[in-house]
Amino acid sequence: MSTEEQIIDSKGIQSLSEFYEKNKKNVSIAGIALIVLAAGIWYYKSIYTPAIEEEANDSFFMAERYYAMDSLDLALNGDAAKFMGMIELSDEYSGTKVGQRAAYFAGRILLQKGKYDEALDYLEDVTMEDEIMAAQVITLQGDCLSELEKYEDAADKYMKAANHRNNSVSTPYALLKAGMAYEEAKAYDDAYEAYELIFNDYSDSKYAQNIELRMARAKAKMTAQ
Secondary structure (H helix, E strand, O other): OOHHHHHHHHHHHHHHHHHHHHHHHHHHHHHHHHHHHHHHHHEEEEEEEHHHHHHHHHHHHHHHHHHHHHHHHHHHEOOOOOOEEEEHHHHOOOOOOHHHHHHHHHHHHHHHHHOOHHHHHHOOOOOOOOOHHHHHHHHHHHHHHHHOOHHHHHHHHHHHHHHHHOOOOHHHHHHEEEHHHHHOOOOOOHHHHHHHHHHHHOOOHHHHHHHHHHHHHHHHHHHHH
């Protein structure tokens, strides 16, 4: 190191020392605040969240059991004396995995009960780590929009679901729904493209049944427009 560099380096160290001496109280407070914040985040993720999720699991499993038995009202609203339903679990434990799963089921049940706007509200709040499940949530959002006769928006959701995680089950299913929704929206060129993707990439899928007829129909409607 040259003499000039040593002088610059020593000046830098001196400046830092002077800054610390002048501001050591603030620096110490900031350091303590960072430690407290880090400890709080660790506590929330490692202790608090797992504890409240364990607390919620019993109610969730009961509600899920009633859903499997097709007792939708009990699954959705619970039994005040025994367990919470999916709506209460979703609201009470939002931000946790249990809360997310509860919101998913609440959305599904409300969709089945014909409450499409409410179902969409719950489903739009759901975040799933599993990509196939995430695609299913987006597809259900499309179902809500389709039932509300917002066909173009529904089709866009279905295409988003199809592109979320390509696989031989959920992708052709979402593409088929997209094609049908685009037809309802009179976007026949987009419908044809969705059907063509099934024909080219998923011809072995059960959703490819009659796909050539669907393509022909969409093409005929394109020509007639």
